Amino acid sequence: MNKDQLDGLVALKLVAENKSFKKAAEILNISTPAISRIISNLERRMGVILLTxxxxxxxxxxAGITFLxxxxxxIDEIIDAQSSVRTLGNEPSGLLRINAPVIFYQHYLKDYVREFLKKYPKVQLEIFSDDQAVDIFSQGxxxxxxxxxxxAKDLIALKLFGPIDFITVASPKYIKEFGSPSHPKELLDHNCILLRFGSGTSVYDKWEFEDKKKEFTVRVNGNLILNNSEHIRQAALSHSGIIYIEKGSVINDLERGKLKVVLEEYKTQSTGFxxxxxxxxxxxxxxxxxxxxxxxxLK
Structure with a gap:
């Protein structure tokens, strides 16, 4: 294979992903006309138009879609390999900012963080706990x-943990006083503790369930709205109502009998974090x- 055949592949991928010559040029730290010439030369060598x-x-x-x-x-593997080798000569250091769900550090991450920082003592790791689904990169x-x-599909994703279950739980005291629903629709007769994402207007009140592999939602209501999942867990422990939550964050409470699963046969599952x-x-x-x-x- 002629070396020139590989020229421009990274440029093509970046232009296609960003839908912009300018943005791709900024990432590669070259001029917009330069990246345009690179793509034109690639198209000429391949004998097809790759971009409109x-x-x-x-x-x-x-042709561009088929090729990409x-x-x-x-191409991603090549970029990843280059980045990995490049960092071997540089000891990782400086501030690393990670945005994660509120429950994630305590129930999944803390032991790994301790080992990571022992291995890379010059890294200052910030874990910002946040349940909002926002553009975290615009916030640094x-x-x-x-x-x-x-x-979003235009991001690289590395699976950490999963699959994970989403379940409805309540305290034994709440269940004793108000009973346990036998079907998700019966949640309409119960006090459901709701999650608001950040300070916005979006409240998660359409709880998701599955019955014989068929997904459906139930719009619930309740007299308590909280803005993070740890507070919701605490509200369930204080017998305030039924909550919808990721199973790993309440596993210790379930094992100790402080919370009980209701509607277990209707639980849903995500591939993971x-x-x-x-x-x-x-x-x-x-x-x-x-x-x-x-x-x-994780191997």
Whole structure:
């Protein structure tokens, strides 16, 4: 294979992902005309048009889509390998900011964090606990941790833990006083503790269930709204109502009998929690070390 055939593949992938020559040029730290020439030379060598250009948009052609679907994962592997090797000569250091759900540090992450910081003592790790589904990168975070169904497709995602169950639970005292629902629709007769995402107007009141592999939702209501999952757990422990929560965050409470699962046969499941971060040619040595640490630990 002629070396020139490989030139421009990374540039093509970045332009297609960002739908912009300018954004791709900024990532590669070259000029916009330069990246345009790189793509034009690649198209000439391949004998097909890979991108359609208009004054407003840049989109891959059918040939471009076909090529990127087949070659894209290999290009990502090349970029990842280059980044991994590049960081070997640089001891990871500096601030690494990770945005994660409120329950995640206590119930999943704390033991791994201790080992990571022992291995990389020059890294200052900030775990910002947040249940909101927002653009964390605009707020200066290097990476985030979320369940699979809210991660944008244009991000790289590394599975950390999973699959995970989402269940409804209540305290034995609440169940004794108000009874246990036998079907999710009976939640309408119960006090359900609700989660508000941040300070916005969105309240999670459409609880998701599954019956014989068929998914459905029930719109619940209640007299208590809280804005983070740990507070919701505490409210259930204080007998205030039924909550909908990820099982791992209440597993100790279930084992000790402080909480009980209701509607277990209708529980839903997510593939898991993922570490996610943007497509970048260069990521910080600290983030690269964090990624490689979990790849090794989770084997």
């Amino acid at each position: 250009r208009t004054t407003r948009n840049v989109n891959p052609t059918e 679907n087949k070659a894209g994962p290999a 975070f290097d990476a985030g941790i979320r369940v699979d169904d809210i991660i 993922y570490l996610y971060y943007p497509h970048k040619i260069h990521i910080s040595p600290a983030l690269r070390a964090f990624i490689n640490f979990f790849k090794t630990e």
